[in-house]
Amino acid sequence: MRRPPPPAMPGLFDRPPPRVPHVLTVGELTRRLKGAVEPAFQDVWVGGEVGNLRRQQSGHLYFGLKDADAAIDAVIWASTARKVKFDLRDGTDVVAWGRIEIYAPRGRYQLVVQEIEPRGAGARALALEQLKERLAADGLLDPSRKRPLPFLPACIGVATSTSGAALQDFLRVVRQRFPGARVVVAGCRVQGDGAAATVIAALRLLVDHGVDVAVVTRGGGSADDLWEFNDERLARFIAACPVPVVSAVGHEVDVTVADLVADLRAATPTHAAEVVVPVRDDLAAILSGLRGRLVRAETAAVSGRRRVLRALRAELVDPRRILSDQRRRLDDTLHRASTAASLRLRGERSRLVSAGETLRRREPRALLRELRRRRDAAREGLRAWSAATFRRESLRLERLSSRLEPANVGKILARGFALALRDGSPVRRSADAAPGDRLRVVLGQGWLDTRVESRDAPPDPIPGLPGGTEEA
Numbered sequence: 479m480r481r482p483p484p485p486a487m488p489g490l491f492d493r494p495p496p497r498v499p500h501v502l503t504v505g506e507l508t509r510r511l512k513g514a515v516e517p518a519f520q521d522v523w524v525g526g527e528v529g530n531l532r533r534q535q536s537g538h539l540y541f542g543l544k545d546a547d548a549a550i551d552a553v554i555w556a557s558t559a560r561k562v563k564f565d566l567r568d569g570t571d572v573v574a575w576g577r578i579e580i581y582a583p584r585g586r587y588q589l590v591v592q593e594i595e596p597r598g599a600g601a602r603a604l605a606l607e608q609l610k611e612r613l614a615a616d617g618l619l620d621p622s623r624k625r626p627l628p629f630l631p632a633c634i635g636v637a638t639s640t641s642g643a644a645l646q647d648f649l650r651v652v653r654q655r656f657p658g659a660r661v662v663v664a665g666c667r668v669q670g671d672g673a674a675a676t677v678i679a680a681l682r683l684l685v686d687h688g689v690d691v692a693v694v695t696r697g698g699g700s701a702d703d704l705w706e707f708n709d710e711r712l713a714r715f716i717a718a719c720p721v722p723v724v725s726a727v728g729h730e731v732d733v734t735v736a737d738l739v740a741d742l743r744a745a746t747p748t749h750a751a752e753v754v755v756p757v758r759d760d761l762a763a764i765l766s767g768l769r770g771r772l773v774r775a776e777t778a779a780v781s782g783r784r785r786v787l788r789a790l791r792a793e794l795v796d797p798r799r800i801l802s803d804q805r806r807r808l809d810d811t812l813h814r815a816s817t818a819a820s821l822r823l824r825g826e827r828s829r830l831v832s833a834g835e836t837l838r839r840r841e842p843r844a845l846l847r848e849l850r851r852r853r854d855a856a857r858e859g860l861r862a863w864s865a866a867t868f869r870r871e872s873l874r875l876e877r878l879s880s881r882l883e884p885a886n887v888g889k890i891l892a893r894g895f896a897l898a899l900r901d902g903s904p905v906r907r908s909a910d911a912a913p914g915d916r917l918r919v920v921l922g923q924g925w926l927d928t929r930v931e932s933r934d935a936p937p938d939p940i941p942g943l944p945g946g947t948e949e950a
Contacts, residue, residue: 569603635684674709726750
């Protein structure tokens with residue numbers, strides 16, 4: 479019986495067979511991740527600022543939640559969105575409760591929000607609302623302030639990034655609609671800090687170049703990318719721009735302050751080109767149609783005039799008869815005119831005679847003579863009244879003087895009488911003064927100071943006469 483050969487032993491330098499790795503498909507890897515992540519995050523609260531909010535026609539809300547360190551996509555299905563009690567906007571600081579889902583077709587994870595509450599307005603959103611309030615208070619958001627665009631601008635200005643797709647889209651549509659249209663491009667930055675200042679500088683260059691309309695445009699992007707178009711200086715410059723301004727910033731759902739103050743907001747750069755220039759072929763077709771209508775109208779008018787001319791020729795049988803009728807009408811008109819003129823002339827003559835009589839009665843020199851006569855009569859009457867009044871008043875004054883003459887103290891004193899005064903008061907009776915009193919005696923000329931030595935007793939008025947008595 480033969481023994482089996484011993485097993486072959488590997489050599490010292492023999493290599494082990496290579497290990498074949500297990501390769502996962504994308505779907506398998508995604509399913510494993512879903513199975514590991516989703517069960518672990520079925521009930522999470524996440525706080526952050528809303529950004530890039532998109533509202534679908536179905537009612538679903540797609541947005542992002544972000545803070546200073548990271549961002550996460552989020553969605554609110556329509557059934558839940560109808561229950562949200564506040565207006566969800568970009569920049570709103572919120573707290574959301576939901577679960578984490580991994581969307582396999584795109585390999586992205588997102589937060590499916592089941593409840594959401596505001597946590598206070600974000601600083602950027604609050605600043606944006608305050609800016610809108612200031613612009614509205616200044617009337618810059620009033621639709622009546624908007625200016626119409628020129629129908630066919632001779633020169634179109636575009637302020638945008640020269641390397642962006644928005645410019646190429648705009649130029650492509652302009653060339654398609656109106657080949658040969660003149661477009662001036664002023665390059666500027668359309669995102670990042672300081673981009674608003676470069677847009678203002680670009681608009682100034684376009685205005686100095688003499689454009690008829692200016693277009694500010696850029697492609698879509700996040701709210702952060704479009705934030706420079708919410709700059710207050712840019713908004714006020716667009717509102718004060720001497721030429722109409724079209725704002726085509728972002729996509730249709732993106733609305734910036736520049737869109738609100740511009741004379742016209744275009745949803746996209748392509749839409750901006752469509753509203754700025756018409757289609758040349760359409761204009762040519764319209765002109766061709768108008769030309770055809772004009773030719774047809776001219777032909778119809780000529781035909782109508784010819785028919786009228788033929789009808790007139792048919793009526794114009796004998797020119798001499800027409801001339802005779804016109805002569806009779808002319809003679810009749812001349813007769814009526816002559817009669818009317820004669821009647822009016824007689825009436826005017828009668829009015830002239832009457833006016834002459836009135837003028838003669840009111841002749842200025844006669845009126846002047848009458849006024850002079852009345853003036854002289856009034857002057858004589860005044861003179862006579864003045865003389866009579868003067869004489870009457872003179873006689874009255876003389877009578878009053880004669881009545882006052884006996885009461886003239888000066889004349890009485892001049893006749894030898896005297897006036898005795900005691901302390902400035904006249905002394906009328908001897909009893910009013912006592913011996914030793916000092917009196918002032920007023921004479922016809924001058925006065926004397928005396929002292930009473932004695933006095934008599936009434937009724938004797940003269941001292942020393944019989945019947946009088948004296949008191950020492």
